[in-house]
Amino acid sequence: AAGVIQSPRHLIKEKRETATLKCYPIPRHDTVYWYQQGPGQDPQFLISFYEKMQSDKGSIPDRFSAQQFSDYHSELNMSSLELGDSALYFCASSRDITEAFFGQGTRLTVV
Amino acid sequence: GIQVEQSPPDLILQEGANSTLRCNFSDSVNNLQWFHQNPWGQLINLFYIPSGTKQNGRLSATTVATERYSLLYISSSQTTDSGVYFCAVLRTGTASKLTFGTGTRLQVTL
Numbered sequence: 001a002a003g004v005i006q007s008p009r010h011l012i013k014e015k016r017e018t019a020t021l022k023c024y025p026i027p028r029h030d031t032v033y034w035y036q037q038g039p040g041q042d043p044q045f046l047i048s049f050y051e052k053m054q055s056d057k058g059s060i061p062d063r064f065s066a067q068q069f070s071d072y073h074s075e076l077n078m079s080s081l082e083l084g085d086s087a088l089y090f091c092a093s094s095r096d097i098t099e100a101f102f103g104q105g106t107r108l109t110v111v
Numbered sequence: 112g113i114q115v116e117q118s119p120p121d122l123i124l125q126e127g128a129n130s131t132l133r134c135n136f137s138d139s140v141n142n143l144q145w146f147h148q149n150p151w152g153q154l155i156n157l158f159y160i161p162s163g164t165k166q167n168g169r170l171s172a173t174t175v176a177t178e179r180y181s182l183l184y185i186s187s188s189q190t191t192d193s194g195v196y197f198c199a200v201l202r203t204g205t206a207s208k209l210t211f212g213t214g215t216r217l218q219v220t221l
Binding site: 031045049050055090092100101107 | 214
């Protein structure tokens with residue numbers, strides 16, 4: 001069965017650089033979620049999209065932006081990276097506000 | 112926002128033991144899921160259980176939505192059960208904000 005695909009799996013960036021994370025949801029899923037998980041912490045909600053429109057917003061820094069494209073894939077853009085942005089970033093998708101499935105995550109390291 | 116608390120925060124078991132993990136939430140929910148995060152960081156779906164009881168092999172879960180809690184039972188634990196267990200809820204009236212609990216870190220030893 002198709003799963004949520006995230007790319008890249010690992011990313012190393014320097015401070016003040018920009019990063020773009022990509023997410024390909026499960027086909028026919030209408031909702032995409034983005035989460036950030038720091039070491040030893042629970043996943044924190046960043047932002048979600050329903051049918052390509054922003055649906056809900058969490059504690060997402062102003063330096064971050066996200067969008068969902070016509071083919072339903074989503075991108076999380078992160079600018080002016082800081083050391084504290086180092087984390088595991090998850091994307092998830094669901095259909096009709098039912099069970100959400102998560103990708104394998106992108107591990108971002110800012111040096 | 113909704114508060115989701117899990118207990119215990121940490122648990123050490125010997126292989127073969129049984130355990131019960133609890134998830135309490137502060138508001139009514141439409142959805143509730145249990146996940147296992149393995150040592151490689153993957154979030155694996157265990158149960159989608161807004162209400163009622165489900166079983167899958169050695170695992171079972173019960174959600175009593177009216178009393179705002181859910182339980183995850185692990186029987187005959189194995190070392191591969193080690194990792195962090197999260198519950199996550201979708202508060203009633205919100206469209207797409209799945210809120211995670213604080214997690215239970217489980218270590219199963221030989």
